[in-house]
Amino acid sequence: MRLLNGSSSAEAGLLAFLPEPMARTDTGGKQMLGWNHPPEHMGMVHEHWRQYEAMSIYWHLGLAMVYTFLMFSSLIGNGLVAYAFFTCKALRTPSNILIVNQVGMDMMMFVNIPWLIVNSVAGHIVGWETGCDVYAFFGAVGGMGSAMNNAIIAFDRYRTIAFPIDGRMSGKQTTALAIFAWLWALPFSILPMVQVLGGKFVPEGFLTSCSFDFLTDGDETRFFMATIFTWAYAIPVTLISIFYSKLFGKVREHSAMLAAQAKKMNMKSLQSNADADKESAEIKIAKIAFTIFFLFIVAWTPYAVVAFVGAFGDRSLLSPVTTMLPAIAAKVVSCIDPWIYALNHPRFRAEIEKMVPCLKGQPKKPKSDAASDSKSVATEATGDAS
Numbered sequence: 313m314r315l316l317n318g319s320s321s322a323e324a325g326l327l328a329f330l331p332e333p334m335a336r337t338d339t340g341g342k343q344m345l346g347w348n349h350p351p352e353h354m355g356m357v358h359e360h361w362r363q364y365e366a367m368s369i370y371w372h373l374g375l376a377m378v379y380t381f382l383m384f385s386s387l388i389g390n391g392l393v394a395y396a397f398f399t400c401k402a403l404r405t406p407s408n409i410l411i412v413n414q415v416g417m418d419m420m421m422f423v424n425i426p427w428l429i430v431n432s433v434a435g436h437i438v439g440w441e442t443g444c445d446v447y448a449f450f451g452a453v454g455g456m457g458s459a460m461n462n463a464i465i466a467f468d469r470y471r472t473i474a475f476p477i478d479g480r481m482s483g484k485q486t487t488a489l490a491i492f493a494w495l496w497a498l499p500f501s502i503l504p505m506v507q508v509l510g511g512k513f514v515p516e517g518f519l520t521s522c523s524f525d526f527l528t529d530g531d532e533t534r535f536f537m538a539t540i541f542t543w544a545y546a547i548p549v550t551l552i553s554i555f556y557s558k559l560f561g562k563v564r565e566h567s568a569m570l571a572a573q574a575k576k577m578n579m580k581s582l583q584s585n586a587d588a589d590k591e592s593a594e595i596k597i598a599k600i601a602f603t604i605f606f607l608f609i610v611a612w613t614p615y616a617v618v619a620f621v622g623a624f625g626d627r628s629l630l631s632p633v634t635t636m637l638p639a640i641a642a643k644v645v646s647c648i649d650p651w652i653y654a655l656n657h658p659r660f661r662a663e664i665e666k667m668v669p670c671l672k673g674q675p676k677k678p679k680s681d682a683a684s685d686s687k688s689v690a691t692e693a694t695g696d697a698s
């Protein structure tokens with residue numbers, strides 16, 4: 313048996329089960345990326361990666377440990393949100409259909425995490441070309457579907473808050489839009505599997521994960537990458553930006569109008585407490601959705617930049633580590649999403665606290681109670697002074 317990257321006897325036990333590879337070394341005898349790929353599968357490793365020294369087994373095991381943590385975080389978080397939705401009738405609202413749809417997208421990313429852990433221990437894609445295609449397919453559907461689902465959530469929040477009387481969508485409408493998000497993700501997830509229009513799935517970074525081929529020279533590859541960048545990133549982000557800009561513009565406009573009317577009538581506010589609380593809850597949910605969008609931008613923008621640099625820029629900037637970190641960030645956000653909903657969405661939080669009491673914090677006093685308490689304290693202080 314051969315050892316990954318050389319090496320110490322401490323690594324022997326971890327790698328004893330690996331198949332005998334066709335070792336590739338540089339003139340100094342160092343093993344290079346792709347060293348453990350048999351000749352019949354060496355074609356899946358782009359020449360760009362073969363110039364880098366193979367990653368140490370400690371890199372792979374460290375990555376496996378990170379992904380193990382993410383796997384449990386994603387499973388618990390997404391599981392709690394999905395369970396709360398399907399067991400609590402009050403949560404099965406049209407808007408929340410989109411939240412559960414987001415859970416579905418995140419679970420597509422989750423499917424890849426155990427696989428990546430196994431790949432990291434093995435030091436290569438388990439299943440070779442077929443495994444690479446299946447792995448990348450799940451990631452592509454989860455990523456592109458999540459982008460469009462975020463755009464639909466932004467549209468739903470805009471309609472609900474800007475047009476509270478007749479703007480809310482029905483269950484059939486939100487279900488149709490949820491299905492549309494999945495359909496949106498399919499074309500550019502399937503085309504690379506059949507290698508149509510210049511796209512294909514290949515190993516990247518540490519060669520333990522797969523994504524779109526952005527390194528092969530040629531106009532077809534560049535055209536495919538430009539198209540998928542527009543489809544999977546630019547269009548959803550543009551739609552989300554438009555809807556949230558219009559939403560927050562409407563909120564400011566509405567608040568200014570109410571304040572002006574109240575001033576004319578010499579009143580503190582024209583809203584009843586119930587209306588104010590309802591509007592506050594809707595705005596809070598919109599802020600949660602915006603946070604998810606922000607995390608999407610933070611997670612996927614580096615990945616989009618890496619792909620664009622690979623297709624159109626200076627590829628010397630793309631080392632195994634610089635391409636692997638954005639891939640990790642994309643997985644991390646799919647694990648964080650459900651916790652943002654679970655801990656901040658008022659209704660979801662209430663239901664999840666029933667299932668997991670340890671998540672329950674100190675109850676907040678209603679504003680009316682707080683005002684009453686402060687008034688009582690002031691009265692007592694006045695009495696003591698007299």
